[in-house]
Amino acid sequence: MRVIVIGQDKLAYFLGKHFVAKGYALTLITARREEALALSHKLQATVLHGDGSEPAVLEDAGAYRADVLLALTGQDEDNLVACQIAQKRFGVPRTIALVNDPANQAVFKQLGVSVVFSATEILGQLIEQQTDYKDIKALVPVADGDVHLAEVTLQADSPAVGQSLKDLNLQAAIIACIVRQGTVMIPKGNSQLQAGDRLIVISQAGAYEAAYQVIMGDIS
Amino acid sequence: MAKTQEIVVVGCGRLGSLLASYLSNEGHNVVIVDAREAAFDQLSAEFSGFTVVGDATEMAILEQSRINRADCLLAVTDQDNINLMVAQVARTMFEVSTVIARVYDPTREAIYKEFGIDTISPTQLSADALLNILHQSPLVMP
Numbered sequence: 001m002r003v004i005v006i007g008q009d010k011l012a013y014f015l016g017k018h019f020v021a022k023g024y025a026l027t028l029i030t031a032r033r034e035e036a037l038a039l040s041h042k043l044q045a046t047v048l049h050g051d052g053s054e055p056a057v058l059e060d061a062g063a064y065r066a067d068v069l070l071a072l073t074g075q076d077e078d079n080l081v082a083c084q085i086a087q088k089r090f091g092v093p094r095t096i097a098l099v100n101d102p103a104n105q106a107v108f109k110q111l112g113v114s115v116v117f118s119a120t121e122i123l124g125q126l127i128e129q130q131t132d133y134k135d136i137k138a139l140v141p142v143a144d145g146d147v148h149l150a151e152v153t154l155q156a157d158s159p160a161v162g163q164s165l166k167d168l169n170l171q172a173a174i175i176a177c178i179v180r181q182g183t184v185m186i187p188k189g190n191s192q193l194q195a196g197d198r199l200i201v202i203s204q205a206g207a208y209e210a211a212y213q214v215i216m217g218d219i220s
Numbered sequence: 221m222a223k224t225q226e227i228v229v230v231g232c233g234r235l236g237s238l239l240a241s242y243l244s245n246e247g248h249n250v251v252i253v254d255a256r257e258a259a260f261d262q263l264s265a266e267f268s269g270f271t272v273v274g275d276a277t278e279m280a281i282l283e284q285s286r287i288n289r290a291d292c293l294l295a296v297t298d299q300d301n302i303n304l305m306v307a308q309v310a311r312t313m314f315e316v317s318t319v320i321a322r323v324y325d326p327t328r329e330a331i332y333k334e335f336g337i338d339t340i341s342p343t344q345l346s347a348d349a350l351l352n353i354l355h356q357s358p359l360v361m362p
Contacts, residue, residue: 053301055327077277077301080308081328089331103279111308 006052007072020044027061053081063090070096083113148208156195160215173203173211228290230276231297237262244269251285292318
């Protein structure tokens with residue numbers, strides 16, 4: 001796989017190292033000359049010094065043959081333009097952009113960037129998940145964040161204890177799996193929940209709070 | 221442009237301040253955006269529009285500049301990529317009917333022209349004008 005990364009600092013270095021270790025052919029574009037020089041000594045990669053949103057620089061970086069381009073600078077506008085030029089001029093099939101303003105996530109998607117992520121939003125969600133719900137471990141957002149997968153441990157006073165699944169009104173969520181004393185059970189409608197059960201809950205992104213409320217009671 | 225238009229100008233440098241002052245004088249409702257408050261000192265004394273301090277690549281700032289009501293947006297900061305991004309956001313997300321971006325880099329300009337963004341490249345315009353003069357004066361051309 002041929003990967004182009006536009007970025008700087010530790011993020012570019014460690015990500016670059018990761019890609020090289022996976023055996024990818026990496027080209028790194030970084031704005032500062034001294035940093036480019038230092039990175040070229042440390043990484044088994046082609047390192048270019050320049051503006052990654054400039055067509056000539058992208059061409060030098062081998063954009064015509066690249067499989068994926070990641071734009072990770074601190075400037076949203078530079079990341080957008082780099083991805084668009086890579087895609088539209090050089091036909092790079094997959095472009096990935098970092099956005100700093102979370103509101104730009106929808107904008108970039110609309111403007112043709114394949115994958116958009118916001119560090120602000122990811123960190124915000126992590127902190128929310130850690131602090132708000134002690135008994136709930138959010139495992140992974142899947143399907144581009146539209147679906148949440150979480151592990152919930154039932155407490156003695158959780159409202160769902162003693163109820164059967166068919167009586168729980170979870171709406172846009174399902175309990176996919178019950179782990180009881182280390183044994184995995186595939187739940188049926190009449191399975192009764194017990195304190196200490198660990199439930200794997202799958203829900204639509206907007207619906208998980210309501211579902212957890214039904215299972216765990218007041219969680220705030 | 222006979223009737224009164226709602227115009228957003230992004231970037232209050234030499235070009236932005238001049239445009240905003242002219243358009244305001246012509247009776248249009250102008251909102252001008254710049255990241256530095258001091259930039260607005262360059263506006264003419266007769267400028268009667270609104271000023272918004274902030275980074276126009278931030279959605280909240282564009283919304284504050286009443287882009288949802290705008291007929292026209294001119295993106296003329298000194299950063300090509302900011303202008304290209306703001307122009308596309310104005311057109312795609314807010315459906316502003318007339319959108320023009322200033323782009324210094326002629327190669328970048330050519331690419332965005334291809335996908336339908338109206339652009340003006342001062343570099344290209346100056347080169348054309350200079351060549352035009354040279355071609356008309358036989359003394360300097362062999």
